[in-house]
Amino acid sequence: MPFRITTQPFGPLPSGTASLTEYLLEHTESGEFITVIPEFGGILRRLVLRKGRRLFALLKGPETPQELLADESYASALLYPFPSRIRHGVYHFEGEDFALKLNEMKRDNSIHGFVHGRAFSVVSQDVTPTSARLTLRYDYEGDTIGYPFPFILTVTYELMQANLLAHGSNPEADKMCALRIHYAAQNISTTRCPVAFGWHPYFTFTEESVDHLLLSLPGRTPISLDEHRIPNGRHPFEPASDINLHGIELDSAFAIEPTTEPDAPEPYAETVLTSLSTGVRLVVGQQTGEGKLNYLVCYTPTRRDSVAIEPLTANVDAFNNGEGLVVLDPWEELSGTIWVRLD
Incomplete structure (x- = not known):
């Protein structure tokens, strides 16, 4: 069976706690x-996919435990119970005011929820002839300031044969792999709660400069x-189009229009990053529709070595x-699917 799951030590955190374990699919x-x-x-932390005879390292992320702790860019972070920003960290919900911890001090915002950096547990590992799948779970008891609503967040990472993805394919897909991520967040409190989800990967082609990407x-x-990077309006609708990133800086939010393909099994949208030097296309897909991933943020960090393509279920703030x-x-649940493939 060509797929397998193993573990390896990632290294001890500087605090002297036990070594982190990294799962390899x-x-x-x-x-x-x-x-x-x-x-x-x-x-x-790492995503390496093949196109033809070449392997591409597609994620910019921390290389050591020290970098992991020092990283303030939220590289590959799961964003829950809210992605992006909340102005002043304050919100009003069902007759009550709540104040979250500020963690973007320069703009006076709370940003990207609070599950990033917290310990998830492994609840299942599955290997088949066509995929390797790892499911993680985080149980929250309602003890973080400003969000007293307990939940269970479950995330499944799956490395799979690319031709098994429901969205898009090519003649070589049976010889290539793709990544699929499924998330599910369940409200286990006795009251209603506000929720939104996002993912914050930084994509690259083995550290190719952003100026060589489309x-x-x-x-x-x-x-x-x-x-403060808080919404104050909307611009007119723009049809699907390309942006040559040479010299371009992005920190942009969008409400996404799903595909109109008549044979699509469900609504979805795809964002494509193309290496102009190799012609290889990295496709980031997101399930759209009611309660799904209908928003997107794209950001180019100042180091110009990657592009953040962030599927979100909700707008900023x-x-x-x-x-x-x-x-x-x-006991209701928020769920959806994200995928990444080369084309």
Whole structure:
């Protein structure tokens, strides 16, 4: 069986605690693999996929435990119970005011939820002839300031044969792998709660400069952001188009228009990053539709070595503006799927 799951030490944290364990999901024949660190936010640290005879390292992430702790860019972070920003960290929900901890001090915001860096547990590992799948779980008791709503967040990472993805394919897909991520968040409190989910990967082609990349966006409505990166309006709808990233800086939010393909099994949208030097296309897909991933943020960090392509279920500051916000009744669930493939 070409797929397998193994573990390896990632190294001790500087605090002197026990060494982190990294899970390796790989296709032993093609050389493609992903690595996941459950004990630190359940992050996907490495993603290596093949196109033709060449392997591409597609994620920019921390290389050591020290970098993991020092990283302030939220590389590959799971963003829950809210992605992006909440102005002043304050929101009003069902007659009550709540104040979250500020963790973006320069803009006076709370940002990206609070599960990043927390310990997830491994609940299952499955290997089949066509995939390797790792499922993680984080149980939250409602003890973080500003969010007293207990939940269970479950995330499944799957390295799989690319031709098994429901969205898109090519003649070589049966010889290539793809990544699929499924998330499910369940409200286990006795009251309703506001929720939104996002993922924050930084994509690259083995550290190729952003200036050599082309970004292809789906149809979208750009969201206007103020100096605090909080929405203050919307621009007119823009059809699907390409952006040559040479000299371009992005920190942009969009409401996404799903595909209109008549044979699509479900609504979805795909963002494509193309290496102009090799012609290889990295496709980031997100399930759209009611309560799904209908928003997107794209960001180019100042180091110019990667592009953040962030699928989100809600707009920036959704806890206040309500755009894309889901309110779960007790025992209700928020879920969806993200995928990454080469084309």
